[in-house]
Amino acid sequence: MSLIAKALALAAAATVAASVMTSPSFAEDGSGQQLYPLFTYRTGPYAPSFIPFGAGNIDYLRYVNEVEGGVDGVKILIQECETAYTIERGIECYERYKNGYNGALTAAIYPHSSGLDVALTDKARIDKISIVSPGGGQNIATDGRVFPYQYPLIFDYWSEAQIIVDYIAKQAGGYDKLKGLKIATLYHDSGYGRDTIEPLGILSKKYGFEDIQLPVPHPGEQQQAQWQQIRRSGADWVFLRGWGVMTPVAIKTAARVGFPVDHIIGDIWSGSEDDARPAGAAAKGYLAVSVFPPGTDYGIIKKLKENILDKGKSDLKDNSKFGTVYYNYGVIEAITFVEALRTGHKKFGNRPLTAAEGQWALENLNIDDKRLADLGAEGLISPLKTTLDNHKGETVAGKIIQWNGQSWDAKTDWIKADPTLFAEVIKAKAAAYAKEKGIQPREAQN
Numbered sequence: 001m002s003l004i005a006k007a008l009a010l011a012a013a014a015t016v017a018a019s020v021m022t023s024p025s026f027a028e029d030g031s032g033q034q035l036y037p038l039f040t041y042r043t044g045p046y047a048p049s050f051i052p053f054g055a056g057n058i059d060y061l062r063y064v065n066e067v068e069g070g071v072d073g074v075k076i077l078i079q080e081c082e083t084a085y086t087i088e089r090g091i092e093c094y095e096r097y098k099n100g101y102n103g104a105l106t107a108a109i110y111p112h113s114s115g116l117d118v119a120l121t122d123k124a125r126i127d128k129i130s131i132v133s134p135g136g137g138q139n140i141a142t143d144g145r146v147f148p149y150q151y152p153l154i155f156d157y158w159s160e161a162q163i164i165v166d167y168i169a170k171q172a173g174g175y176d177k178l179k180g181l182k183i184a185t186l187y188h189d190s191g192y193g194r195d196t197i198e199p200l201g202i203l204s205k206k207y208g209f210e211d212i213q214l215p216v217p218h219p220g221e222q223q224q225a226q227w228q229q230i231r232r233s234g235a236d237w238v239f240l241r242g243w244g245v246m247t248p249v250a251i252k253t254a255a256r257v258g259f260p261v262d263h264i265i266g267d268i269w270s271g272s273e274d275d276a277r278p279a280g281a282a283a284k285g286y287l288a289v290s291v292f293p294p295g296t297d298y299g300i301i302k303k304l305k306e307n308i309l310d311k312g313k314s315d316l317k318d319n320s321k322f323g324t325v326y327y328n329y330g331v332i333e334a335i336t337f338v339e340a341l342r343t344g345h346k347k348f349g350n351r352p353l354t355a356a357e358g359q360w361a362l363e364n365l366n367i368d369d370k371r372l373a374d375l376g377a378e379g380l381i382s383p384l385k386t387t388l389d390n391h392k393g394e395t396v397a398g399k400i401i402q403w404n405g406q407s408w409d410a411k412t413d414w415i416k417a418d419p420t421l422f423a424e425v426i427k428a429k430a431a432a433y434a435k436e437k438g439i440q441p442r443e444a445q446n
Contacts, residue, residue: 007037017148019353030104034352035339036061037097039112041085044218045080046244048274049326050085050112055315055425056330059308060274060300064338071341072350077104083113090116090401091123098129107152107358108132108340110333114192117150122148122437130359134333135268135291136192137392139422143430144363144391145441151362153336154384155268155291157192158426159396159417161199163289164239164265165207165384165414167400179208184230186250187241188217196241199422211325220246227257237263249296251279251286261285269290276403280391289398290328294408299376300331325408339367352358363388382414384432388442394419 003164041050061076080092108130111117117133124131128148137152169175187193201430204211240250247270262285271288308314344353344361367384382397397414435443
């Protein structure tokens with residue numbers, strides 16, 4: 001059974017479960033407010049990743065509400081729904097909040113799970129609800145002509161594969177030097193982890209490097225056999241597509257088998273402080289792709305410290321997590337939500353947006369350099385512009401960072417992915433999906 005088929009089967013089961021769920025006993029009146037359903041995973045094996053991320057999300061929205069008076073005067077109502085990072089519970093949360101909550105309107109839903117994003121593919125199209133997954137959505141959904149309700153904003157795994165290969169080529173002395181190199185991908189054996197298999201296959205044929213793919217079963221606590229295989233294969237580089245405990249285990253196991261840590265490049269979900277620090281001294285020199293740069297020197301992060309953290313209003317319980325990779329990711333995601341609302345207000349007026357209006361806003365985003373400067377987010381996010389036929393953004397970029405034993409250092413500036421490299425493949429896959437589902441693609445903008 002395919003990933004999408006499994007996800008849709010789970011979706012059907014969860015829909016039934018959701019129909020018998022009870023509402024909270026004490027409901028806040030949401031009239032005149034914009035709902036932000038916050039899908040959490042404060043429990044389960046991936047909770048350490050969510051906790052700083054969720055705090056960044058909440059802190060920015062709290063800042064907008066309390067300091068800026070809302071988005072153009074419209075307050076945001078946050079409603080948490082715990083998923084434990086499972087598809088079943090995620091779909092229950094979706095069903096609970098897809099039509100709003102106690103008077104507050106839903107403009108979009110951020111599922112915070114690649115698997116859940118897939119599971120909601122058909123449901124979102126039927127319900128006409130926008131599903132937004134910054135950094136973790138389906139690459140095929142870039143084609144908004146076929147996927148009008150899904151937004152893999154900012155980054156995707158196919159672009160990441162391209163950025164990894166670009167960095168390795170530069171270290172080797174040029175793309176022509178890739179021929180004969182061996183690049184192993186050690187991936188979390190899930191839909192997320194498997195998503196770079198196809199683009200790396202395309203890139204290996206194009207540039208002549210050997211593509212080695214090695215899965216690691218969830219949660220990734222046993223990897224000795226995979227790393228022994230990496231050593232025996234003579235791999236030159238390892239692309240580590242981990243999640244949770246899998247990443248520090250990989251770094252420590254690599255050290256035991258003698259693989260150089262500075263030739264391991266982690267995925268965006270393997271590049272936080274909590275991925276490197278538990279590996280101890282073995283992590284010094286470890287590399288990762290960064291789309292959510294850490295640090296507290298950004299203007300908006302300084303504002304959050306002054307107005308939220310220092311006043312005891314932060315969702316963080318451990319202030320050492322402030323300004324970390326995942327905290328800043330939470331802020332970045334919240335910025336995309338708020339800027340979508342601002343975009344919609346310019347067209348529809350300063351009021352809560354409906355789902356249809358939220359969809360229009362999401363595919364007309366234009367967070368340019370000037371707007372980033374106004375937000376105090378220069379360097380924190382690369383410019384983001386979407387269109388009807390491009391739901392990811394015109395500029396997709398990531399940085400390579402390196403762990404110095406205590407924190408991350410930037411090794412590169414933004415490395416931009418070439419949007420034309422996989423464009424025809426993505427369009428063909430989207431066209432095949434449209435044919436299978438009987439979807440008439442929308443007409444693209446000129």
